Amino acid sequence: MQHEARNIAAIRTLFEAYREAWREHKMPPLPPGLVIWAPGASAEVGGHVIPVEPHDAADEPYFLDIEAQFYWAAIPDWRVTEIDVCGTGDQVISLARFEGTARDGTVLEPTWLADRWTFDDAGRITHWRQIADLATWGRWSALNTETDYVSHISRCFADLGLPPRFVP
16 A cells, blocks of 8 residues: 555656646756666557666656657647546556647647556556557647657757667
8 A cells, every 4th residue: 555655646746747847947856766767667658668768757867857848849838737646556547638838829739648657566667658649749749840859859868978768
C-alpha cells in the first residue's frame, strides 16, 4: 500500500507541474528522487517501444522544460487543465487534459493523454505506455514553425554535449 501511494503521488506531481508553468514559461523542477527511470526502462509511444536511459527526471537538462518550451513557442498557454491519477500494486494510470491557444488567438481543441506507468519495488519506472490522439498532437506540434519536436529535443541535449535520454 505504501508503494502505491508513493507511485501515485509521483505521477500526480509530474502532471501538476504543467498546470501553472505556462504563466512563467518555466517548468518547476520535480523533487529529485521522485520520478526515476529504472535500468532497462522502456516507453511505448505511438505504438513504438523505445528504451529510456536510467535517470532521475529531475536531472539537468530537464526534459519536461525542454518539451514545454517547444510547445510554448507556438501555444503560449499550453498547459494541463485536468488530471486524474489512480493505481494499484505496481501500476498507475494517469489521464491529463491539455489545452491551449495558438499565437493567432485560435483556441485549440483540447486533447487527453492516457498513460500507464509500471514501477518496480524501488519506486522506479520500468515501463510507460502513452495513448494519445496523435492527430491532435501532430496539429499542435506543426504550430511551431521554427523546428520539429524531435529536432528541438535533440538540439537541446546536443547544445549541452549530451545524447538525449529520451526522444519519443
